[in-house]
Structure formats: structure tokens, C-alpha cells
Amino acid sequence: MDCSFIRRNLFSYQEHQLSDKDNKEFEAHLHSCAECYRIVSKFQSVISVIDLRKTEEPNPFAGTRIIQLLESEIERNKEKAEPLFLRVLQPLAVAALLVIAVIIGFSIVTQREPGISAIINHQQDIQSIQSDLNIPDFIDEDETFFANK
Numbered sequence: 001m002d003c004s005f006i007r008r009n010l011f012s013y014q015e016h017q018l019s020d021k022d023n024k025e026f027e028a029h030l031h032s033c034a035e036c037y038r039i040v041s042k043f044q045s046v047i048s049v050i051d052l053r054k055t056e057e058p059n060p061f062a063g064t065r066i067i068q069l070l071e072s073e074i075e076r077n078k079e080k081a082e083p084l085f086l087r088v089l090q091p092l093a094v095a096a097l098l099v100i101a102v103i104i105g106f107s108i109v110t111q112r113e114p115g116i117s118a119i120i121n122h123q124q125d126i127q128s129i130q131s132d133l134n135i136p137d138f139i140d141e142d143e144t145f146f147a148n149k
């Protein structure tokens with residue numbers, strides 16, 4: 001068997017139409033001839049791609065049906081996504097707002113707390129100084145100024 005037989009019978013080999021004897025000799029030649037092996041494997045890869053295309057070739061209705069299925073699937077996911085958003089994110093948003101409110105409340109209280117106590121302490125200081133120095137009351141200088149006018 002020579003190389004020309006191989007190249008003339010690529011299709012016959014691929015379609016299993018060679019006699020058992022020819023088929024065995026064909027394969028024996030492939031094992032001994034690198035060039036024919038390369039040609040046959042290339043031919044087979046081309047054929048397999050063509051076969052794949054044939055099986056993948058969609059009938060016109062399959063195409064639209066697949067698109068319809070995808071669209072209905074997308075619609076269903078949209079419907080699912082919205083309740084999920086509300087069920088999960090709404091409580092999270094409420095919780096986050098509560099946390100923020102608590103933090104703001106604390107910061108206001110802690111900001112005011114020292115201020116109020118400082119004023120109270122200041123008044124107590126004034127009272128203790130007044131009693132220590134025996135002063136009946138601090139005079140509001142503005143009041144006396146305007147009263148004299």
C-alpha cells in the first residue's frame with residue numbers, strides 16, 4: 001500500500017467502507033508513514049467539525065423556542081429577584097438606619113453630657129464663692145447701667 005492509496009481513500013476509510021484487509025493495511029500504513037498519519041488526522045478533525053456543525057444546526061423553530069425559553073427564564077428570575085431584594089435588603093436597610101440612629105443619639109448625648117455637667121459645676125462654684133466671700137448676689141452691670149439711664 002502506498003501513500004496515493006491513502007489519499008484516494010480518505011472518505012472510504014472515514015466512512016468504514018474499506019474492506020477489512022484494506023482497512024488493516026490502511027492503518028498499518030498510517031503507523032509507518034508520518035505524512036499520511038498527519039493528513040488523515042487533519043482530515044478527521046475537519047470531518048468531526050463538519051459533523052458537529054450538522055448536529056448543532058438548529059431547525060428554525062428550535063432557535064425561536066430556545067430564545068423564548070431564555071426570555072421566560074429571565075422573566076422568572078426578575079420576579080424572583082424582586083421579592084428577594086425586598087426580603088433581604090429592606091430589613092438590612094432598617095437595621096442599618098437603627099444602628100445609625102443609635103450612633104447619632106449616643107454621640108449627641110456624649111457631646112451634651114460634659115457640657116451640662118460643666119455648667120452645673122460652674123454654677124456650684126459660683127455659689128460656693130458667693131457664700132465664701134459673703135456676697136449676696138452678683139450684680140448684673142448691664143441691668144444697673146440701663147436702669148440708671
Ligand SMILES: [Zn+2]
Pocket residue numbers: 002003006029033034035036037
Ligand atoms: Zn504515506
